[in-house]
Every structure is written in structure tokens, then in C-alpha cells.
Amino acid sequence: MTPMVAEINRHEEALRGMSMEELRGKTAAFRDRLSKGETLDQLLPEAFAAVKNCCRRFTEEKRKIRVRGQEILWEMIPFDVQLIGAMVLHSGRIAEMATGEGKTLVATLPTYLNALSGKGVHVVTVNDYLAARDAEWMGEVYRELGLTVGCLQHGQTQAERRAQYACDITYGTCSEFGFDYLRDNGMATTPEDQVQRGHFYAIIDEVDSILIDEARTPLIISGPVTVSTHQFDKYRSVIESLVRKQNGLCTDWANQAKEKVEKGDLQGAGRLLFKVKMGSPRNKLLLKFQEDPGTRRAIDDAELEMYQDTRRTELYKTKEEMYFSIDERNSEADLSEMGRTFLNPSDPIFFLVPDLITKNHDIDTNATLSAEEKLKAKQAAQADYEEASQRIHNISQLLRAYCVFEKDVHYVVQENKVVIVDEYTGRLMPGRRWSDGLHQAVEAKEGVQIDRETQTLATITIQNYFRLYEKLAGMTGTAETEAHEFKDIYRLGVVVIPTNRNCVRKDADDLIFKTRREKLGALIEEIKKRNAAGQPMLVGTASVESSEIISRMLRRENIPHSVLNAKQHQLEAEIVARAGERGAVMIATNMAGRGTDIKLSPGVAELGGLHVVGTERHESRRIDRQLRGRCARQGDPGSSQFFISFEDDLMRNFGDSRKIAGLMTKLGMEENEGLQHPWLNRSVETAQKRVEGRNYQVRKHTLQYDDVMNQQRTVIYAWRSDILNSTEPRPEVFETVDERISAEVEARAGTDPVDLDGLVHWANSAMPVGLQKEDFLKAGGKEEWAKLLKARVREAYEVKVKFENPEAVKALERFVVLGAIDRLWQEHLYAMDGLRTSINLRAYGQKDPLIEYKNEAYGMFGELMGRIKEEVVHNLFRSASSLSAFESFLSALPQRTGRGELPVQAQARPVETEGSISMGGGQSSVVEEALAPMKRQGPKLGRNDACPLDSKKKFKNCCGAAGSKVCLKVSA
Ligand code: ADP
């Protein structure tokens, strides 16, 4: 790449003599050359040179730029390493560049180059503040060179968003981009409602934070569900007493274990404590024993022993000795027989999933049942099964809420709401909710208002959103450890770019303590010592809770400090910017994705620069690297060290405590004294690799399921988009109608005997074709039937549109298809959610849940497509742009098809959009209004009178049910 750098620099030199006007003229010239067939790759050296030269001019003229209300002096010209980073970004890969290397500036080069294509470049930032900051700051370069820059912000209107996307370059967060995509493709009903204009090239800043950390939660647009299935209120108090019972049990065991330890029976104690760990992982005494290397090792031994395949029955028996067992690693909770009996003494089976397969088999082989009875019995069994699954699911989520999710660690309660604390950043995530009922379970536990369950209206994973782009690139200080995942899932290679100046950071070995208390004590001493010397410090924690603990301890010592818990990103940026001042102490929960670097104030370098202390190793090595990387930027001095203890979650759950304990005994560990050994670092890293591996599997798993959805979503969105953007929707509509007709004819003709009556009935009730059985018999075989139907439906449609304004008809045709797609697709999403849950339950059997899921999802999608087509056919003649058009059409239909044969749901309802009407499961009030003129002739019917349309039904259940006051048949 170096020859290329030299070339860029040569071009840049040549530009120096030009006027600003001439430099700006380059943009148009580049665009012109592109249109004449040159490629972006060919333009790269000159285009990069233009950007670099623009930066030089800004620097020389000491240009001041207003960024988020503050004047910033421009004093940067891209270094050669930045040019290399920029080339990597242009090539569609990830550039790993350390903090402070100036990635914000690096991005301008490929952004400018690719924006020359006119297709829109998206620059993705971690928060709204940074999007606005970078659009203003870097925007100066783009604007100077004659390009337009936009910036998405939460809360912008549709029109504002459209304007941002219309720019050559658009800055914004990942969720703003993703949600716009979902709204454009899942909700927009006219092309004017759509805001995006394609997915050409995106550069993601802090790419690991977005593609790895945030990728665990998909983007979801949801609305309230119509029926609620939650029973958390109902079970809350009984679960509370169950948990209390269990805690009592576990405390007894822990006390017995204590006696055994005193008697020297470590093995016996280990077994008991392992039981406590299964039953109540956060038991106080247990936590204490886990601090001690000896007992800790005994617990691990017991656990290892228990998980051997030959001991399965024993493990099972152990689990049956408590009310429920909890697997902290997998966040799962399971009731035992004892637990079930406690919950429902008279009928413990109540909380057991029925064995549906055996039940169905029994029904099938029961000779005394008729086919109809079998069907009924099976349906009943299915209903039972679903009800029980729901119940057990509720209980299990409540148990998780009580035993795994801790207040002020995993969530906080604010203003009568449960607010999630992001486990990676420690930030509060208002508005975000755990899925699958867990959030409601936690709400029930905390006694706050249980919010309504919501239903997914549109959803996509972040992975699948970014896969839409023709070209994707990213930048971060830490990608290397996750290179495998980037390659695997996004096909993104990682290139590590050398720093501009050599990094002189000193990373000390970890200091390990027996207990958290000892660790924190030593930590505060360390802070005091360095603070007295004036050295600034960044203290990184793994949770909001521990930030607060340390803050309290520092207050007691009268050490001024700031805590980065900011909900306000601008404030956050200001706090971070001051963290390099003399004597500054900043406590921050996780620095990944914070996007602001820490500059040293004068005189601080002589004190050793910024010192970073980690108070806990994070679950992932990457987050630790992010923290370390905050110091020693651009050749500054700096140092870092982690303080850890055996009580840390990472060590408790994933540490190889046997080895560590052995080592500690060997080296002899004193109270209140930390131990330091390179071997310990490796051991911590091994634990982290274990967690990383597991988390990767979780993300991959989510993605495998979403891939199934993604294929379906692609088909549906493409269909939707074709209709939405077509100027002549009718051929598309009739294609759908024809497919539906062919399928119906095929099905009716495929039975033995041929179901011609059924076909005639279907045809006449779906479409006003006015065909009799004889017409079909005369026509010939099934091919002719289909032909006949297709011809007749077109004729009828011609009649219909005669009364309509041609433009209104087009809008109407689009509405008919979009309405059908949207309504049924949303129903489908709901059903798919359900499928996910039930498949997971099925996983207890022998089957591979993913394969099962794929098969069933495939079947359900086939049904969905069929139902959409049916609804299109059905609604095509039941919609009108105005009431008079509809009435005229009805009266123009041939006599024998009669309006009465258009079923009751026939509805024309005017909607907000001019000249068109929308379809779908309508609101009865509107239906009533729309049908009003037809009522006049009809006799008034009592609610319990037989309805003339279908004399087997009472009026209130027939026409009356659709909101009409008269029978449609009669009134027609
Ligand atoms: P990163 O995102 O890589 O951590 P930033 O983009 O936030 O870094 O930039 C860090 C600081 O480095 C900024 O204050 C910026 O002004 C400065 N900087 C970036 N590039 C240069 C350059 N070529 N010359 C001088 N300063 C630069």
C-alpha cells in the first residue's frame, strides 16, 4: 500500500497551488469521469488527495468550526497511516486503529470517494450525539468540496429523514438506519412515505460495539397485542414463597457444609455447596466459601464429578432434592417434582408439559374413536399442551426474574419502571425490554406496573440489516480478537493499522485478591497514592453498581472524581475530554463505544500520563483492551493494570479455580495482599475465551433463526416494494389473482370425485363472476375452468373500474395488495414467535430444534403466501375509492350474481389518503358509515331474528356482527 500512499501525497502536492474554487471543481470533474466509465478505485489517489489538501487548507488558515455549540480549531492533516486506514475502509474491510489515531478523520476519505457515485454513503456512529458531532465537524470538509451532508437524529419527522438521506452523505446511529429500513419496507404505503434510497456503502464506527455487542438484540417495531397471555400477577406471590422456601433449604445446606469444613470433611462440604450453587447461586455463605481456595476447589470437584455422564441419575436426583434448579451459565430455571407439588399440591402435573406425541399416538391407535372424534381429541390435546407450556413458561421466567436477575446489577427501578442496564456499557436503556415475558416477570417481581405485552410488527437483526449493503466497512480500536466472527458472519476482513507514533503504554500484570473487599481496599490505596502525585486516572468498572461503590469509597477519602454514568451523551463527551487533566479521577463503566478520546493536559506526561485501572476483568478481552487503549494515545506515556478477585463473576463462573488455588497455596497468599504472576493473566484470558466462545454461539444461534426469517422477509419486502413502486400495479395484481385461481382449480379438480360444486361456490363468493356449474361443464376440463375464471374476473373488473377515477384505482390496487401483505405478515410474525417458543420446548425431545424450526417455518410461509393471495382476490372487488363508485359498481353487476352474494364483510371505507380506501379487518364503525346508504331499503331486524342472508344464523351473529343494522342481502 505504501506506493499508493506516495501517489496520494504526490497528487496532494500538485493541488497546493490551486485556488479553493479549483479544488472544489474537482468534485464535479471526478463525477464526470465516473460517468465516463472510470472506477472509484481509479479515482482513489486523486480523491483522497483532494480531501487531504482540503484539510491542509483548513489547518493553514486556522479554520474554526462550530461543533455542537463549541468552536473547534481545525488542526489535522491525515497522516500516512490514516491514508492506509482509509484505503482499508474503501476496500470493504475493518481497519483496527487504536484510540486517538483519528478514525473520525480517516472515514472522511472513503466517504468522500464513494459519495462521488451519488448513491449515498452512510456513516454509522454509536450514538446520536456523535452522529451530529461528526456531521458538523467532518461535514466542513465535504461541504467545502461541494457535497451535501445529512444527519439522522431520533425524533425527526419523515420529511426530515428523507432530506437527510437525499444528501450525498448521511451520518446516523445503527438503530435509526435500521428502523428506517423497517418502516420503509414494512409500513410505508406510498413511495413518498419511504425515506431511504438504497444501501450502497456504510462505514461503521466502533464496529465491534455495533456488530458484536448490540447485535445480540434485534431491532423490533412493535404494537400492543390484542390478547394477553401473561399470568405473572397470578403466580408472583406463590413463586415468592417458593423462592423463600428454597433459600431456607440452601441456607441449611450451607450451614451443614460449614460444619463439615470445620470437621475437615472438604469433600462432603463441596457436595453440599454445589447443591447450594444449583439452588441459590447468590447465597451469601456460598459466595464466601467460593472466596476460599480450598473450599472453592472442593465445590468445583463436586461439580465436575456430578456432570460426568455416568453420574447423570445422581445429578437428576440432586436436582429433585430442591424445589427448582438454576443454571447461572445458561440463565435457565427448572422446577422439580417438589417444586411442582408445592405450587399445586392437588395436581402437580399442572406444571408439567404434557407429552403430546404419546397422546396423539394413543388417539391415533384408539379404535373406538371415529375420525371426527380423533380430530377433536387431538385438538383438545393440543390446546392443553399449549396452555401448560404457557403456564410453565411463565413460572420459569418468574424464577429467572427472582434468582438470576439482580436489581441494580441487571436492571434498576425508576419511576415505576424496570429499566435495563446494558451489561456492556453499564448504561441505562430506557425503552428497551427483555423479550419473551422476562421483562413482565421482572416487573411483577418489583411490583411495578406490568406493561402490556407487545407484538412484533416488523423486525430485523442488526446482522441482517448490514448485510443489505453492497459494501460494508468498519473501524475500531479492537477488532482483532473477534476477527473470526467478522469474517464468518459479515465476510469482513480485519486489517490492523500501525499507530502513527509508537505506543509506549506499560501494561502491568493483573493483581489478584482473595475477596472483593480486599481488592477494593487495595484499589483505593492505589488511587490515593497516584492522585496525591497528580497523575490522572481512569477507573473502569464492569457494572453501574461497582461504579457507585467505588465512588462512595472515594468520597469517604475526599478524593474528587467524576462518574461516567451519563444518560446524556454530550455531557459524557465533556467529562471524558477532561479526564486527562492533572489529578483527575474518572470512574467509567465500560469504555467501549464511547467514541471520545482522552488528551493529556500540559505537565501530565511528566507524571507518567494517564493511568488506567480495571476493577474487574470483563467477560470479553476486547472490552478490556478498549479500556487499556484509552491511555497512551499518539505516543503519550501511559500505563494500565487490572485488579481482580476470586469473587468476581468471571472467576466464579468460568475461572479454572483448581489451578489458581493450587498456585496460590504454593506461592503463599497473605490476607489483604495481591498476587501477581504472568501465569494468572493467562488463566484469566482462558476464562475470557470461554465466555467469548459461548457468547459467539449465542449470537450465531440468534442469527441462524433469523436467517430463516430473513429469507421470508426478503420475499415479502420485495413483493411489497414492487407493488409500492409500480406505476401500473394492475398486471401484478392480476398475476396474483391468476395464481390464486390456478391453485384453487388445481385443488378442487384434484379430489376424487372432482369438487366442482365447491369450485363454483368459491368462485362466486370470492369474485363477482356470476358463473354456474353448467358454464364450467360446458367449458371442458380444469385448464378451461381456470381460463374461464381468469377471463371472467377481468371482465368483472373492467366493469368495476368504469366507475372509478383511473388514478384512484391504481392507489386502490396497491392498497389491496399492501393491506393483505401487512396484515397477514404481521400475523405471521406473531405465529413465528410462537413457533420459536414451542420449538425450544420440543428441544427436550431428540430432534434438532433448528431443523424443526426451518421445516415448520417453511410450511407456514407457504400458507402465508396462499392466504395473502386469497385476501387480494377477496378484497379486489370489495374496495372502492368512493362510496358512489362502489354503489354504481354493485348495481351494474349482472343480476344473477346479485350483490347479496358479495359476503357481508363487503366494505368500502374511506381513509385518510385522498381518493383511495384501505382494506383489511375493518373497524365496524367505519363499515357502518360506508354502508349507510344501502340500509334505507332494508327492513329493520331484531338482534335475535334469523338473518335472511344465512337463515341458520341469528342476525346479531351474521350481518349484525359486521356492524350493519340491516341484512345486506335484503337491503341490496
Ligand atoms: P479515534 O476515534 O480514533 O479514537 P478521534 O477521531 O476521536 O480518534 O481523534 C482523536 C483526536 O486526534 C482528535 O482530537 C483529532 O483532532 C486528533 N487527530 C486526528 N487526526 C489527526 C491528524 N492527522 N493530525 C492531528 N490531530 C489529529
Ligand code: MG
Ligand atoms: Mg472514534
